[in-house]
Amino acid sequence: MDVRDFDFDLPPELIAQEPSPDRTGARLLLLRRDAGAVEHTHVAALPDLLRAGDLIVVNNTRVFPARLLGRRVPSGGAVECLLIRREEGSDPGRTGVGPGSDPVAVSANWEALMHPGQKLKPGARVEFAGTHTIHGEVLERRFFGRRLIRLWTEDGSTVDAAVDAIGHVPLPPYIKREDAPPDRDRYQTVFAKERGSIAAPTAGLHFTPALTAALADRGVALTEITLHVGYGTFQPVRVDRVEDHRLEVEHYEISESAAATIEAARAEGRRIIAVGTTTTRTLEAVAQAHDGRVVAGRGSTDLFIYPGFTFRVVGGLLTNFHLPQSSLFMLVCAFAGRDRARNAYDAAIAERYRFYSYGDAMLIL
Numbered sequence: 001m002d003v004r005d006f007d008f009d010l011p012p013e014l015i016a017q018e019p020s021p022d023r024t025g026a027r028l029l030l031l032r033r034d035a036g037a038v039e040h041t042h043v044a045a046l047p048d049l050l051r052a053g054d055l056i057v058v059n060n061t062r063v064f065p066a067r068l069l070g071r072r073v074p075s076g077g078a079v080e081c082l083l084i085r086r087e088e089g090s091d092p093g094r095t096g097v098g099p100g101s102d103p104v105a106v107s108a109n110w111e112a113l114m115h116p117g118q119k120l121k122p123g124a125r126v127e128f129a130g131t132h133t134i135h136g137e138v139l140e141r142r143f144f145g146r147r148l149i150r151l152w153t154e155d156g157s158t159v160d161a162a163v164d165a166i167g168h169v170p171l172p173p174y175i176k177r178e179d180a181p182p183d184r185d186r187y188q189t190v191f192a193k194e195r196g197s198i199a200a201p202t203a204g205l206h207f208t209p210a211l212t213a214a215l216a217d218r219g220v221a222l223t224e225i226t227l228h229v230g231y232g233t234f235q236p237v238r239v240d241r242v243e244d245h246r247l248e249v250e251h252y253e254i255s256e257s258a259a260a261t262i263e264a265a266r267a268e269g270r271r272i273i274a275v276g277t278t279t280t281r282t283l284e285a286v287a288q289a290h291d292g293r294v295v296a297g298r299g300s301t302d303l304f305i306y307p308g309f310t311f312r313v314v315g316g317l318l319t320n321f322h323l324p325q326s327s328l329f330m331l332v333c334a335f336a337g338r339d340r341a342r343n344a345y346d347a348a349i350a351e352r353y354r355f356y357s358y359g360d361a362m363l364i365l
Contacts, residue, residue: 001241001242001243001306001307002240002241002242003237003239003240003241003242003245003325004325005242005338006242006324006325006326006329006330006333006338007324007325008324008342008345008346008349009324009349010324010349010355011349014349014352014353014354014355014359015174015175015354015355015356015359016175016354016355016356016357016358016359016360017175017176017177017358018358019186019187019205019358020354020358023043023190023205023206023207023208023211024042024043024044024046024206024207024208024210024211025042025043025044026042026043026206026354026359026360026361027040027041027042027043027351027353027354027360027361028040028041028042028043028045028046028360028361028362028363029344029347029348029351029353029360029361029362029363030049030362030363030365031336031340031341031344031362031363031364031365032365033335033336033337033340033364033365036337036339036340036343038343038344038347040351043206043211043361044211046211046214046215046318046363047211047214047215047217047218047220048218049363049365050215050218050220050273050316051218051219051220051271052218052219052220053219053220053221053265053268053270053271054219054220054221054270054271054272054273054316055220055221055222055223055261055262055265055270055271055272055273056215056220056221056222056223056273056275057222057223057224057225057258057262057272057273057274057275057279057283058189058191058201058204058207058222058223058224058225058275058276058279059189059191059201059204059224059225059226059227059229059275059276059278059279059282060189060191060192060193060194060224060225060226061192061193061194061195061196061197061201061226061227061228061229061278062188062192062193062194062195062196062197063169063170063187063188063192063197063198063199063200063229064160064163064164064167064195064196064197064198065163065164065166065167065168065169065170065184066082066083066084066163066167066170066198067080067081067082067083067167067168067169067170067179068080068081068082068083068128068134068163068166068167068168069081069128069168070126070127070128070129070134070136071126071127071129072119072120072124072125072126073125073126073127074125077116077119079114079115079116079120079126080114080115081112081113081114081126081128081136081149082112082113082114082170082198082231083110083111083112083163083198084110084111084112084113084146084198084230084231085110085111085230085231086108086109086110086111087108087109087110087111087148106152106153106156106157106158106159107150107151107152107153107159108150108151108152108159108160109139109148109149109150109151110148110149110151111142111146111147111148111149112146112147112148112149113145113146113147113231114138114145114147114149117145117147120138120147121138121141122138122139122140122141123137123138124137124138125137125138126138126149128166129166130165130166131165131166132153132155132157132161132162132165132166133153133154133155133162134151134152134153134159134162134163134166135151135152135153135154136149136150136151136152137149137150151163160195169183169184169187170198170199171183171187171357172199172234172356172357173234174323174356175356175357175358186205186358187200187205187357187358188200188205189201189204189205189207190204190207190208190209190212191204191207191224193224194226194228194253196226196228196251197228197229197230198229198230198231199229199230199231199233199234199357200229200357201227201229201275201276201278201279202276202320202356202357202358203275203276203277203279203318203319203320203361204275204276205357205358206318206361207275220273221261221265223257223258223261223262224255224258225252225253225254225255225258225279225282225283226252226253226254227250227251227252227278227279227281227282227301228250228251228252229250229278230248230249230250231248232247232248232250232327233278233328235247235248235327236325236326237325237326237327242306242307242330243306245304245327246302246304247302247303247304247327248302249300249301249302250278250281250300250301250302251298251299251300252282252285252286252298252299252300252301253297253298253299254282254286254294254295254296254297255296256296258296259294259295259296260296262283262294262313263293263294266294266313271315271316272313272314272315272316273314273315273316273317273318274313274314274316274317274318275318276318276319277317277319277322277328277331277332280305280314280317280331280335281301281303281305281331282301283313283314284303284305284309284311284312284313284314285301285303286299286301287312287313288303288312292312294313304327304330305330305331305334305335306327306330306331306333306334307330307333307334307337307338308334309334311334311335314335315365316363316364316365317332317335317336317363317364318361318362318363318364319332319361319362319364320355320356320357320359320360320361320362321345321348321353321354321355321356321359321360321361321362322355322356323356329341329345332362332364335364336364344362348360348362
């Protein structure tokens with residue numbers, strides 16, 4: 001397949017720069033796969049669109065403030081660092097106290113995107129200061145402008161704690177503004193528990209406790225799994241053929257109770273509604289690896305879903321609107337059918353829906 005088959009023209013003014021005032025106030029496009037029919041409503045109407053017995057599966061990952069702003073040492077020049085992935089074996093929770101109760105350095109190695117990249121060669125030192133100070137040293141250069149950097153503190157706090165205190169919310173690159181204090185809450189779902197993502201599972205941003213309660217009153221159940229969203233969610237497709245694209249590995253966890261709930265629903269013929277592409281990929285990757293069953297456990301996946309994929313678990317998908325030629329839009333096309341998805345996107349653009357992370361939503365049934 002040609003990547004250009006997944007292109008479309010999106011007016012830039014439709015890219016949402018701010019969240020809607022009310023999470024459930026976002027618009028909702030309903031696409032019915034059987035006939036390709038499109039309906040326009042709002043997220044608050046979700047309980048009326050689902051049926052008793054449906055099981056909603058959400059991603060409970062928590063975004064951490066992965067963007068660090070600081071200076072080069074000793075020149076003082078500005079530097080920016082986006083933490084992408086902690087290196088295996090790097091222990092961010094290690095703390096300690098030296099002789100005489102003096103704090104010792106606590107460190108962790110991270111793969112990161114850094115700016116200005118051309119000046120940050122191995123051995124370069126940086127510092128990020130606020131209520132905590134994080135020291136850094138570039139260890140090596142990697143592909144696509146990435147660096148391996150060692151981060152450490154000297155006050156006895158963990159690197160994670162220091163990052164949480166002074167880091168900035170890693171808003172997506174298509175949001176053309178600096179992060180603000182409200183983003184710490186709004187770029188986080190109400191389900192967020194497990195720290196580890198550098199991007200929000202954005203379909204979950206539309207939920208509130210009141211909406212969840214209304215769904216329960218409708219007889220719609222809900223369970224949670226975890227997939228930590230990495231930089232790959234923004235990774236451009238750099239190949240011409242869809243089949244040649246590769247996703248970055250992301251880590252997941254499914255609890256015993258969640259697996260049992262999902263498998264019980266499937267055994268009873270009830271519909272599984274995935275909230276977001278991250279939830280979809282996790283469920284389908286686990287089922288693919290376990291003869292069609294969703295089992296408990298931790299693992300990692302680089303599953304790339306594009307047209308031709310056979311879905312074993314997911315029977316409905318709630319998702320935001322995605323970038324042209326992106327792996328996320330290809331997943332939507334795989335689930336809805338490419339022509340139906342393209343027609344639905346055309347309808348959303350014509351009706352001036354808001355796109356991407358802080359935008360409106362789409363329900364595919």
